[in-house]
Amino acid sequence: MTSQQKLLRGAWAYTAAVAAELLAQDFPVDGVTVVNTVSEGDGASEAEAFVSLPAPWWTRAYPGYESPSLDWDAASGWTLRADQDTGTTAYWMGEGLTPEPAKVAMFLTAARVNGQVGSTDRPYYRRPKQDDPAPLTDRLLAYEDVLRRSDPLIKSSTSGWQRPLRHVFSTLLSTEHARMIDGHLTGWPEVRTVPLRAGEIQALTQLLEASDTADGNDLAADLRARYDAAAQEPADRTIPAQHSTALTRATLRKAKRQPGQ
Known part of the structure; x- marks a missing residue:
């Protein structure tokens, strides 16, 4: 060399x-x-x-x-x-x-x-x-x-x-x-109302799916499910909790990384 x-x-x-x-x-x-x-x-x-x-x-x-x-x-x-x-x-x-x-x-x-x-x-x-x-x-x-x-x-x-x-x-x-993604998913539990056009939700979920990652697919699935549920019950604040696969898996991964566990 x-x-x-x-x-x-x-x-x-x-x-x-x-x-x-x-x-x-x-x-x-x-x-x-x-x-x-x-x-x-x-x-x-x-x-x-x-x-x-x-x-x-x-x-x-x-x-x-x-x-x-x-x-x-x-x-x-x-x-x-x-x-x-x-x-x-x-x-x-x-x-x-x-x-x-x-x-x-x-x-x-x-x-x-x-x-x-x-x-x-x-x-x-x-x-x-x-x-x-x-x-x-x-x-x-x-x-x-x-x-x-x-x-x-x-x-x-x-x-x-x-x-x-x-x-x-x-x-x-x-x-x-x-680790950073899990921190983002688990770090801010409050629910916020964010105005988005229906087409923007579709574009966002497609971009997440195109990432071809487990987190991207989980988030896309959660957002699509929340989008469909909100069409039926727009004022239901429990919808995020009902469709939170990405958060659940991030919480489990984060727990495994904690010292002594």
Whole structure:
């Protein structure tokens, strides 16, 4: 394996560890990407990484930002980028190239609370494509241990390194997203009246069914049953309780995850 391949492998492991921390703090991460930038022009580092979160979530959580993204660079570390009328502004976190994942989560949380964080002055912790990447690579690869602890099947190898890391991250995504969904379903028991057109209910249930997930199918079935029941008894406030398969199953899953059970 070349030094560049090792650097990319390490960047993936570190970024996945950061994504895992974000997921644990209820950030709805839906992907991680590592890009080989060694052949790009002056100023580019050898590798970049991107933590993907859904665009609608960004809009709700960070109304002051346009098309934001959370990026990592092998020369300058983490940045929160946002489009503005004058172009793209980068808010650099600082804290070096491999801050603890919890610190990256704090950086993203602070941006949500305070509006702006970090500095627009880009730091350089190493000279791109000039300094030996080995010390950085070693620090990045140390995060493979974090992934191994979450999945005992992962093994080091000299080829096909993306497959095990993708597998681990896929497991983290599915596990943490299930936990978040169960939290949403069980966390707000009050019944609210939400005006929806009949066609909107049909479109929503179809989208849920198209997700081809157990939760999506359960929610779709509950909504269809409530829609039909409300057509007969519009004022019946017990309808949600009568058709709550998704909530019931989420409650059972949540109970199983509780310590000591």
